[in-house]
Amino acid sequence: MNNFLNINEITLTELESILEDAHRLKKSLEPGFKGLRRDNRLEGCNLGLYFQKPSTRTRLSFETGTMQLGGKVINIRPDEIHLNEGESIEDTAKILSLFLDAIVIRLFKEEHLYEFANSANIPVINGLTNDSHPCQVLTDIFTFQELRGNISEKTVVWFGVANNVLNSFLHASTHFNFKIIFCGPEKFKPQKKVLDLRPRGKERFFEIESDPIKAVKQADLIVTDKWVSMHDKPLNEKDLEELMRFQINKTLVDKGKKEVLFMHCLPASKGLEVTDEMFKDKRSVVFEEAENRMHLQKAILCWCLKKIS
Ligand code: CP
Numbered sequence: 222m223n224n225f226l227n228i229n230e231i232t233l234t235e236l237e238s239i240l241e242d243a244h245r246l247k248k249s250l251e252p253g254f255k256g257l258r259r260d261n262r263l264e265g266c267n268l269g270l271y272f273q274k275p276s277t278r279t280r281l282s283f284e285t286g287t288m289q290l291g292g293k294v295i296n297i298r299p300d301e302i303h304l305n306e307g308e309s310i311e312d313t314a315k316i317l318s319l320f321l322d323a324i325v326i327r328l329f330k331e332e333h334l335y336e337f338a339n340s341a342n343i344p345v346i347n348g349l350t351n352d353s354h355p356c357q358v359l360t361d362i363f364t365f366q367e368l369r370g371n372i373s374e375k376t377v378v379w380f381g382v383a384n385n386v387l388n389s390f391l392h393a394s395t396h397f398n399f400k401i402i403f404c405g406p407e408k409f410k411p412q413k414k415v416l417d418l419r420p421r422g423k424e425r426f427f428e429i430e431s432d433p434i435k436a437v438k439q440a441d442l443i444v445t446d447k448w449v450s451m452h453d454k455p456l457n458e459k460d461l462e463e464l465m466r467f468q469i470n471k472t473l474v475d476k477g478k479k480e481v482l483f484m485h486c487l488p489a490s491k492g493l494e495v496t497d498e499m500f501k502d503k504r505s506v507v508f509e510e511a512e513n514r515m516h517l518q519k520a521i522l523c524w525c526l527k528k529i530s
Contacts, residue, residue: 229392243520263292314340344525358389378440404436
C-alpha cells in the first residue's frame with residue numbers, strides 16, 4: 222500500500238510509472254458514456270472522499286475515475302462525522318480504515334494530513350492542503366509532456382502569489398529536472414521553509430525574476446492561480462494594484478516563446494490573475510489540464526492500491 226501525500230516523498234521511477242499508467246488509462250477510453258467501463262482494476266474498492274474545502278475537479282475526477290474502474294465512492298461530509306471535533310484524527314483515521322479501501326482527503330492543515338496518514342491503515346491521497354496540491358501538479362506535468370514532450374530542462378514560470386500549487390511544483394522540479402521562476406511581488410514569494418526542503422545542490426532549479434517580460438521570455442510553461450487561496454484573507458487595494466503587474470494577458474504572453482503553454486488549476490478569477498482573452502487563447506490548455514485530472518487520479522489510486530498496470 223502506498224500513500225500519495227507529497228511529490229518529493231515519491232521516487233521519480235514511481236512517479237513515472239503513474240504517468241505511464243495515466244497515458245494507458247486515457248488511451249483505453251473510447252467515445253461513449255463516461256461511465257463505460259474498459260478496465261475493472263478497482264472492482265470491489267470503496268473509495269472515501271473527505272473534503273473540508275469545496276472542490277469541483279478533484280472530487281468529480283476521483284468519483285468518475287473510480288467508477289470507470291469498477292470501484293465505488295463514498296462521500297463523507299465534514300459536518301456528518303466527528304473528525305477533529307469530538308474524535309481525534311488518529312481514531313477517525315483508524316475507524317475509516319475499517320470500512321474503506323482508500324481515502325482522498327482535502328484538509329486545511331498539512332500536519333493534519335500526516336496525522337491522519339500515520340494512523341490510517343489504508344492508502345491516503347492528498348486532495349490539497351493549505352501547503353500542497355500534488356495531484357494537480359502531477360496532472361500538469363502529464364499535460365505538458367503530452368503536448369510538448371519531456372519537461373526535463375524546461376522552464377516553468379509561476380506568476381502572482383506563491384501558494385500550495387507552486388509548493389508542489391517546487392517539490393516536483395528537482396525530481397523532473399525543470400526550473401521554476403517565480404515572478405510576483407516580493408511579499409508573495411515562496412516561503413523559506415518550502416525552499417529549504419529542496420535537496421542540497423538543487424538550488425539552481427528555482428529563481429526569482431521580478432520583471433514579467435524577462436520572465437515570460439524564458440517560459441516553456443506559464444502558470445498562475447487565484448491570488449487569494451480558499452483559506453486566505455482578501456487582498457488589500459495596494460496588494461491588488463501591485464499584483465496587476467503580474468496578470469497573465471495576451472500582450473505579455475505574445476512576448477514569450479511561440480510554443481509556450483498556459484495552465485491554471487482552476488477555478489480562475491478572470492480579470493485578475495488572467496484575462497478572459499488569455500484564458501481562451503490557443504496557448505491556454507486549462508480544459509485539457511482539467512480533463513487530465515481524471516486520468517491521473519485513476520493512475521494515482523491504482524498506484525496506491527498496487528493495481529498499476
Ligand atoms: N484545481 C482543483 O483542485 O480544483 P477543485 O478545487 O475544484 O478540486
